[in-house]
Amino acid sequence: MTESTNTPVIVLRGLKKHFGVGDAEQYALDGVDLTINKGEFVTIMGPSGSGKTTLLNVLGLLDTSIEGDYQLEGRAVNTLSKRQLARIRSRQIGFVFQSFNLINRLTVIENVALPLTYKGGLSHIKRLKKASEMLATFHLNEREYFLPYQLSGGQTQRVAIARALVNNPSIILADEPTGNLDSRASHIIMEELSDLHQRGNTIIMVTHNPDLTTYASRVITMLDGKIASDTDSLLGQPSVEFKRPLAMVVRPSTDNQAANSQTKPVVTTLSKVDRRKLKVAVRKRQQIAKNRAPARHAEEYHQ
Amino acid sequence: MSRFLLSSHLQNARHSLRSNRSRTLLTILGIAIGVASITTIMSLGDGASQVVAQQISNLGGNLAIVRPGPSRTNFLTDITVPQGQNYATSTLTDSDVAAISALPHVKEIAPISVINSTITGQHSAPAGTPIVSTTPALSSVDGLQLDVGQFLDSNISQNTAVVGSNLARIIFGTTDALGQTAYIRGYNFTIIGVLKPLNQPINYNNIDFDNAIIIGQDIGxxxxxxxxxxxxxxxxxxSAANLTSVVSSINKTLSAQHFGDKDFTVLANSDISQPTSELFYAVVGVTTSIAAISLFVGGIGIMNIMLVSVAERTREIGIRKAIGAHTTDIVWQFLIESLALSLSGGFLGYIAGYGLAFMISTALPFYPSFNWQIAAVSFGLSVLIGTIFGLYPAVRAARKDPIEALRYYS
Structure with missing residues (x-):
């Protein structure tokens, strides 16, 4: 696994994001302090409504109406113009979505070439050539002129990852990239992300699936718009080795909600069952990694 | 916007419009009808002008005319107000004619008055047949040629008239009408000449001499x-060289005669060739109104379709923004799409307009004209409509919140 450096690419200080006004005001992010270093593979977990996706949207500069400080590669985001933000999204950030978000009327290759259009400087032919090269690394060169609906879920997500990577972004933001995939396709996608991580990319992934945290170098758990646990802080220093998610945060039960309304979220260590699940997941992953030849079996990728 | 992005937007517009062919065609139709009407009007109007211009050119390029009333420089006035002064007192008088004839370099002068009355020979002339009251100089000024007989002469009786060939046929049954008598308001007129057929229903005099009777000024x-x-x-x-100075002296003299009132218009050469027919202006008025309404409705059609397109592609807008599109990129994307619609409509309308103009010209004594101005107006109108009606949907698309847009399911 590639070592993460101590160069911070993302620094959040007291980040808040609220929706609604007056009595209806709610904080989706409520004072998030977070530093993500270059080359980290961060998994963000947490129950629905905990602010994971909102955080990812903020990190991806899709949502800029925030309070607090957000520094991206040393630049304060709130000082950047809309054009600069768009340029950063185009050149430095790659998005992978749960629902793939390919444009249905464009072919696979045109979808992958799309970010190059907004980056500028490349003719149509060169854009397609570069997209084709990117698709080849995902063993999708035979599907270049397919339309998205003609692909399987796993293939579609690999196209989406190819699109996210075509501009060589330094940060990849993935919002539940395996949410719509079966377990086999999920692991293929996770292998791809893991590969990208090994090549030095910073990956921030939102997921509900604890199995997938085994791929990450750091696991952050969110609750009620706050970071409830962070393996980085639990272990003291960022580790170069795989860190097992040591804690999960659970909401107070609804029965005790009134009584516990003033109490902080309960932080518990993983149950024995969860630990066992994690072990199985790690073993599975190791097995898959072991079986992976340098040139992958094409069949695996066309499923 | 880089040329690569522009080509991408063009491709995108092609994709999008081709994916909804029938919707695209119906939208284009609205603009095509509007532009076709404009093209027809302009090509026929210009064709008519060229007919008159040719007549003036044949006369040697030394013709000037004075008309009552102020000059019309406003396009709207030109198409909405008929140019005849049939029911108003003319602002031109005999003393104006005398003053102009005394000016240097004026070779010949012919005042024309048109009287409306009934003309009877062996048969009655159709209602509205013009009775032209003028001087003998009209023959040489307008280059009128006689088939038989002679033109008006100040040395012979005032109760004589020259008749157009077609009118002679109508009221006397023959073009050989010399010596026949025509009756107008109780006066007898002996026909002393019959004009050669001119076949110029459109001319700068606004008189079809083939269907007119010409009498002397005093009897008129x-x-x-x-x-x-x-x-x-x-x-x-x-001479043609002195025409400019003659026009300038006429303007000065008439201004002095009319105490500074600019209630007359002096036209020379190409200015004369503007169509003068009331019917022409009526047709132009009606078709321009149709064209304007059609273009407006067509524009609304474009806006409507573009709004539908923006709604359908909300998610796409979110995706494009997420992968680096700036607000202006989205505006251009949709604006180019609406321009593609309006320009396609404009092109089809231009072709159809000429088709229509040629069909109409089979019933007219002239052909529609081809010139770059008509193409430029069709193109300009298409761009204008596409921009005006495409801008709002484009801006609306660009303003979409990318997060909301990505959540959208069509």
Missing amino acids: RQLSNGSAQIQQINIRSD
Whole structure:
């Protein structure tokens, strides 16, 4: 696994994001302090409504109406113009979505070439050539002129990852990239992300699936718009080795909600069952990694 | 916007419009009808102007005319107000004619008054047949040629008339009408000449001489109860080179005669060739209104379709923004799409307009004209409509919140 450096690419200080006004005001992010270093593979977990996706949207500069400080590669985001933000999204950030978000009327290759259009400087032919090269690394060169609906879920997500990577972004933001995939396709996608991580990319992934945290170098758990646990802080220093998610945060039960309304979220260590699940997941992953030849079996990728 | 992005937007517009062919065609149709109407009007109008211009050119380029009333420089006035002065007192008088004829370099002058009355020979002339009251100089000023007989002459009786070939056929049953008598308001007129067929229903005099009767100025004044309603004064300078100075002197002299009132218009050469027919202006008025309404409705059609397109592609807008599109990129994307619609409509309308103009011209004595101005107006109108009606949907698309847009499911 590639070592993460101590160069911070993302620094959040007291980040808040609220929706609604007056009595209806709610904080989706409520004072998030977070530093993500270059080359980290961060998994963000947490129950629905905990602010994971909102955080990812903020990190991806899709949502800029925030309070607090957000520094991206040393630049304060709130000082950047809309054009600069768009340029950063185009050149430095790659998005992978749960629902793939390919444009249905464009072919696979045109979808992958799309970010190059907004980056500028490349003719149509060169854009397609570069997209084709990117698709080849995902063993999708035979599907270049397919339309998205003609692909399987796993293939579609690999196209989406190819699109996210075509501009060589330094940060990849993935919002539940395996949410719509079966377990086999999920692991293929996770292998791809893991590969990208090994090549030095910073990956921030939102997921509900604890199995997938085994791929990450750091696991952050969110609750009620706050970071409830962070393996980085639990272990003291960022580790170069795989860190097992040591804690999960659970909401107070609804029965005790009134009584516990003033109490902080309960932080518990993983149950024995969860630990066992994690072990199985790690073993599975190791097995898959072991079986992976340098040139992958094409069949695996066309499923 | 880089040329690569522009080509991408163009490709995108092609994709999008082709994916909804029937919707695209119906939208284009609205614009095509509007542009076709404009093209038809302009090509026929210009064709008519060229007919008159050719007539003036044949006369040697030394013709100037004076018409009552101020000049019309406003397009709207041109198409909405008929140019005849049939029911108003003319602002031109006999003393104006005398003053102009005294000017240097004025070779010949012919005032024209048109009287409306019934003409009877062996048969009655159709209602509205013009009775032209003028001087003998009209023959040489307008280059009128006679088939038989002679033109008006101040040395012979005033109760003589020259008749157009077609009118002669109508009221006397023959073009050989010399010596026949025509009756107008109780006066007898002996026909002393029949004009050669001109076949120029459209001309700068606004008179179809093939269907007119020409009488002397003095008798014409008697028919109008003593006052000549001068509709137009035709003047020829001694040379084409002196025409400008003649026009300038006429303007000065008439201004002095009219105490500074600019209630007359002096036209020379190409200015004369503007169509003068009331019917022409009526047709132009109606078709322009249709064209304007059609273009407006077509524009609304474009806006409507573009709004639908923006709604359908909300998610796509979110995706494009997420992968680096700036607000202006989205605006251009949709604006180019609406321009593609309007320009396609404009192109089809231009072709259809000429088709229509040629069909109409089979019933007219002239052909529609081709020139770059008509193409430029069609193109300009298409761009204008596409921009005006495409801008709002484009801006609306660009303003979409990318997060909301990505959540959208069509």
